[in-house]
Amino acid sequence: MVDDRPIGIFDSGIGGLTVLKEIHALLPHEELIYLGDTARVPYGGKSKETVLRYTLNNVRFLEAQGVKLVVVACNTASAYALPELLDHDNPPVVGVIEGGVEAAANSNGARIGVIGTEATINSMAYQNAVARLRPGSQVLAKACPMFVPLVEEGWVDNEIALAVAHEYLHEFQGKVDALVLGCTHYPMLKTIISSVLGESTILIDSARETARIVSRTLDRLNIACQPRQNRPRIRFQVTDSPKRSMEVARRMVGQVDIDDAEYVDIT
Numbered sequence: 001m002v003d004d005r006p007i008g009i010f011d012s013g014i015g016g017l018t019v020l021k022e023i024h025a026l027l028p029h030e031e032l033i034y035l036g037d038t039a040r041v042p043y044g045g046k047s048k049e050t051v052l053r054y055t056l057n058n059v060r061f062l063e064a065q066g067v068k069l070v071v072v073a074c075n076t077a078s079a080y081a082l083p084e085l086l087d088h089d090n091p092p093v094v095g096v097i098e099g100g101v102e103a104a105a106n107s108n109g110a111r112i113g114v115i116g117t118e119a120t121i122n123s124m125a126y127q128n129a130v131a132r133l134r135p136g137s138q139v140l141a142k143a144c145p146m147f148v149p150l151v152e153e154g155w156v157d158n159e160i161a162l163a164v165a166h167e168y169l170h171e172f173q174g175k176v177d178a179l180v181l182g183c184t185h186y187p188m189l190k191t192i193i194s195s196v197l198g199e200s201t202i203l204i205d206s207a208r209e210t211a212r213i214v215s216r217t218l219d220r221l222n223i224a225c226q227p228r229q230n231r232p233r234i235r236f237q238v239t240d241s242p243k244r245s246m247e248v249a250r251r252m253v254g255q256v257d258i259d260d261a262e263y264v265d266i267t
């Protein structure tokens with residue numbers, strides 16, 4: 001069976017475009033709808049109840065557009081809401097935690113670091129998943145809330161970014177074999193993070209790993225699309241001003257051919 005319906009992807013804001021970019025690179029024939037909840041971003045410091053409510057709202061909005069699969073491209077939403085989504089009657093859902101943790105569990109060393117927003121780290125979702133997939137490993141976890149505004153500002157390779165990365169991560173130096181970048185924005189800071197931790201720590205990009213899981217899920221459910229002649233559309237929907245979103249998006253994902261940002265009212 002082939003299924004030409006779009007895949008819906010959402011994040012609290014624009015950062016999830018790092019996930020969209022990887023999905024598009026791996027599955028170029030799939031039509032994608034990206035929803036950035038830019039009116040309510042950031043989720044990373046909010047309560048579980050609030051994140052859950054926003055997440056369900058986003059899923060319903062994408063579902064109403066006829067998507068065949070929803071990718072929760074936000075680590076915070078995945079950490080707090082995924083179990084709930086999987087328990088209820090929703091379209092098939094993929095989060096961003098599974099892929100990163102699988103890659104960490106398959107890496108050589110047994111000392112695994114995880115960084116993310118306060119909510120993601122407080123939820124223990126990554127720590128529990130590592131313990132499940134790689135029992136006996138040692139997990140070090142830390143919230144790095146300043147990384148998100150740095151990336152949104154485009155400050156990914158200056159001295160301030162380096163100082164912030166050093167402040168957060170110096171305690172990991174020599175102590176982790178693999179570090180899971182458990183937030184949509186952190187892949188943009190790979191170079192700086194590597195310069196603090198050194199080459200011996202492998203950085204795991206959950207965006208890339210999630211694309212792999214999406215591909216696997218489409219195959220498992222037999223809902224991949226047919227190769228197309230024309231390039232499929234990538235729709236980009238936001239819940240606040242499209243202009244600023246487009247600027248940040250261009251900075252984050254460069255040349256990906258997305259439609260202009262379109263304002264949507266999801267309430």
Ligand code: DGL
Pocket residue numbers: 011012013015016041042043044045073074075076077116117120148182183184185
């Ligand atoms: N998208 C969020 C995440 O991956 C980061 C931004 C936010 O706090 O909403 O956790």
